[in-house]
Amino acid sequence: MNAVDLPIPSVFAPVSTPALLIRDLSWLMLAICAVIFAVVTYLLIHVIVRFRASRAPVDREPPQVYGSHAIEVAWTVIPLLIVVVLFLATARTIFEIERHPLPADALRVTVVGHQWWWEFRYPDLGIVTANELHLPVSEPAARRPALLRLEAVDVVHSFWIPQLNGKTDAIPNHPNRTWVEPLRAGTYYGQCAEYCGTQHANMLIRVVVHPRGQFEAWAAAQRAHAAEGAAPGRAIFFATACVNCHTVRGTAATGTFGPDLTHLMSRATLGAGVAANTRENLRRWLRDPAHLKPGVLMPAMNLSDEEIDAVITYLVSLK
């Protein structure tokens, strides 16, 4: 699996209002720190070159200078002033982002961190999906920011899409909120940023930002029940433990421990981004999920090759 199709998740390539605010503050901060770094480095190099013992008389100690109140006051007060400026700029951006007034019709999404995948629930739209967050693009004339409520069911996770906003932790028993406002359509990459156990490294996120008008189409398709085919694998799926953990809406499969599979084939990846969602990878995943993602909580179901093929035929019907 690789992510060559996605833009580099740089914090300096923001495409969302809060990430842009952070970027602007970061440039100011970097400029201030770069000047301090340059001045002090210059002084250090000057001292090293100018005051080497090899350039000094051999047998005499240099004049002993015990201190200077004027100089010491100067290099206390000047940094203090710089710190005050930086603090004011920081506090302003903190409040600008955390207290940002969002329109009443902002899209609400509940993000739930699980060991080691993400659940996305759209309470107003009746949609539940996993690992791929779909959002509408926001335009000046029609702002469509998304208000994200962050939860976790097991341990602490952290939701981070560098191009959309800084991270906020998803903590069990401590719901948090954050928001994003993507200004450009595209697919953006992120991943869990708080160590959460064995597969912390493969708890990836894709955010698909739809161009104007297309989000509604996606939402309508997701809201529909599964378009299950009557593949022979359906019986195996429902007779095996699959249904204890997975939901296929409109059927008897109502498990909530694992990702909702109602529209499995609308997603680009498997195992929270560990592999591309292809027939071949589905086969490998069903044979032994831990082979693709060591430590994953989904067990191998010990199905025969024929049964796996049959189940795959069923799964690929979940468009």
Add this chain to the structure above:
Amino acid sequence: VATVEVVTTGPDEVRRPLGVLLHEWVLTVDHKRIGIMYVGMALVFFAVAGLQAALMRWQLSVPGNTLVGPETFNRLFTMHGTTMVFFVGMPLVFGTGNFLVPLMLGARDVAFPRLNAFSFWLSLFGGLLLYFSYIGGPGLYGAGSAPAVGWFAYAPLTERPFTPGTSTDYWILGLLTSGFGSIAGAINLIATIVTMRCPGMTFGRMPLFVWLLLMAAVEVVIALPVLTAGQVMLLFDRYLGAHFFDALAGGSPVLWQHFFWFFGHPEVYILILPVFGIASEIIPVFSRKVIFGYPVMVAATIAIGFIGASVWAHHMFTVGMGAPLNSLFAASTMAIAVPTGIKIFNWLGTMWGGHIVFATPMLFSTAFLFQFLAGGLTGVMLAVVPFDWQVSDSYFVVAHFHYVLIGGLVFLFFAGIYYWFPKATGRMLDERLGRWHFWLFVVGFNITMGILHFAGLLGMPRRIYTYQTGHGWDTINLVASLGVIPQALGVLLLAINIVRSLRRGTPAGDDPWDAWTLEWATTSPPPEYNFEVLPLVRSRRPLWDLKHPDDPDWRHE
């Protein structure tokens, strides 16, 4: 007025049988031997933690690497972090403190010599208990081996549903054990500094190293019991059905974070203050100048100590504390830059106009100034909360604190070894090997950690055992991993240097660096009773006064 004997006494050449040697070292209550054992312990654990780091860099050198699996990798970074903080950094604090503080104060020993030995053995056995997890972890339950919860051990990952078996218990109990050793050691140091100063050694005349150790010891007493309390609560959660941090039963994971960082951030100052002390001794001696602005340096130390106890939640800007608290902790964190800046400027002022001799201790100290400047500035950046929301828990943070803890702490540790090895052993370390060690390490370190800042800015989180190609992280990681090679060679040269110099290094004499503090007034190595005759202490540099009776310090202070 007593004078210093400038007799070059060779080290004790008499070879004693192993049993006798062991007896001497294991049963000793001599602060110098205990100090040397602490430093030896730090060096051994440093080698172990370095190997763990090298393995992790090897794993991350290319995307999708399968050198080690996720469990192994997670154990590696847990053990690396825990080892570096508790079994390299802490023994270093107490090792240098033990060896130097009584000598610098003109004391016979520490205030409580037997408690001192007890502290050391608690620390050592705490470390061994942690490492026994590799054997004992799977032995009992068939689950886990070494802990894999990170050195910060965030709840509820540490609760039994998520980490069954005993590995997490080894982490708790190992640190509890060594923690009691550290608290006792800190109380001992405070008592020594307050009560055991020789005649004339007022607080205002103590070497800066002693001041910094005093502040570090005060911080240990403030901060470490909080971790201990948190760990006891965690044990209650795991085995007695308590729910302090157990979210499923209504406990608060955020509470653990407050407990941990109320300890964890002062801990950073506990580690860095003593090595600031090392810099404050070495830079004047090798610049041939008195420290610039001693009173301000002391004031800055106290300020760092106390402000340092009020910044802990800057590790928690992403947990949703809300705008007012985030702003408050941003302010306190930025404020600490001011006294820290004062220190850098005063060291610079000390070098200004000096006759700087770039022997190995000074090389490491000079590199420290550059690297600590960089690490300090990225620290200020991380106090810019919105920027922290982006790079917290990314490789930017990894690079930042390695600039502070390797670029600062380890570099000055090395500086201190080259500087005081002659006093401890009576022999000089080889200067040529020392220079090679320095250049290899400074180049390798800056390659590895310099470039990793950019991985964080490009969105690479820390503590991941693998990553996919296509994020722009591949080259950065490969270069960072290659930087390990010169660093490893450098440390190997230090090991060779120590072993060789112990046997046939140049005899050092009492005062090889022409220094000014009291430890150089006795023989190398010092006798068990430290001083036969104490020089008169009338200033901060008693040996300067002896060497320059025409222009002693006490006329100027």
